[in-house]
Amino acid sequence: MLSEVTSKEIYNKSIAQLGNASFLQSWEWGEFQESLGHKVFRFSYEESGSNYIYAQFIEQSIPNLGGKYFYCPYGPVGNFELLPKLVSEIQKQYSDYWFIRIEPTNQFPTIGQKTIRIQPAKTLVTNLSVAEEDLLKQMHNKTRYNIKVAQKHNVEVSVAVSQLQITEALNLITSTSLRQGFADHPKSYYDKLVSNQNLNSKIYTATWQDKLLSSAIMIDYIGTRTYLFGGSSSENKNLMAPYALHWQAIKDAKSAGLTRYDWWGIETSTGKQPGFVRFKLSWGGTEVQYPPAQDIPNRPVHYFVYKILRKLNRLF
Known part of the structure; x- marks a missing residue:
């Protein structure tokens, strides 16, 4: 039976029991989307109590056409065999939506037309359950070297706390996106993201002589730290600040008991490997x-x- 989930506690508990759900399916991410002006719907379809599937949908408008559709980022989660029933019931009850778009992270039955993903189709995950020396061994030797370079130059890494630190870090992320030509979000998007107290987000910064050289937004959810957005200064690149930042973020995540570090996307539409992918x-x-x-x-x-x-x- 299809139900719209209205209890945050029940929803989060059910999602957590599934083990590896993405933060994009968390109640808190839905709240963030609501702060951006989107309607959010959370559905469950259950059979015989323990057999269920959950999905958080974000309503998306279709520009110039006046239509709308349901978008399920990195979901649904749960028993994939129930997907056809979940979708069928949603279609019956929400017939004014033009279509339903799902982006599963696990193999679900094909019941629709394949389309381009909005979220990364391919990512890289570092296993944090191994020892630190093993994490270092699996890196490229140049990466290990660059970490040492940053340490030699006393690049300092910390989590932004004050409003001034947060503002400077977000400004760097925004300016980096503009400089590299992939400005996906306005600064107001990042402001709302990090100001949402319910999202377990952190802003890491790397500084040298009180000068901000690198910053990154991380989100922790069900055992995984995800590197969501980052920025780096075009100055003092020789100090290798981003390497110091991520090495500290990895060690902190490991110390906090997290088991995965998700680098959030290593595939581009051109098939080439730009610098950030390498x-x-x-x-x-x-x-x-x-x-x-x-x-x-x-x-x-x-x-x-x-x-x-x-x-x-x-085409145009």
């Missing part, structure tokens, strides 16, 4: 490839029009 890969770990995203049309004619216009927009 940087991530140099730390070693396991590459994880996620299944394709799926669109399940609810209004086939409207969805057909949407697909045509989306293709035209890409």
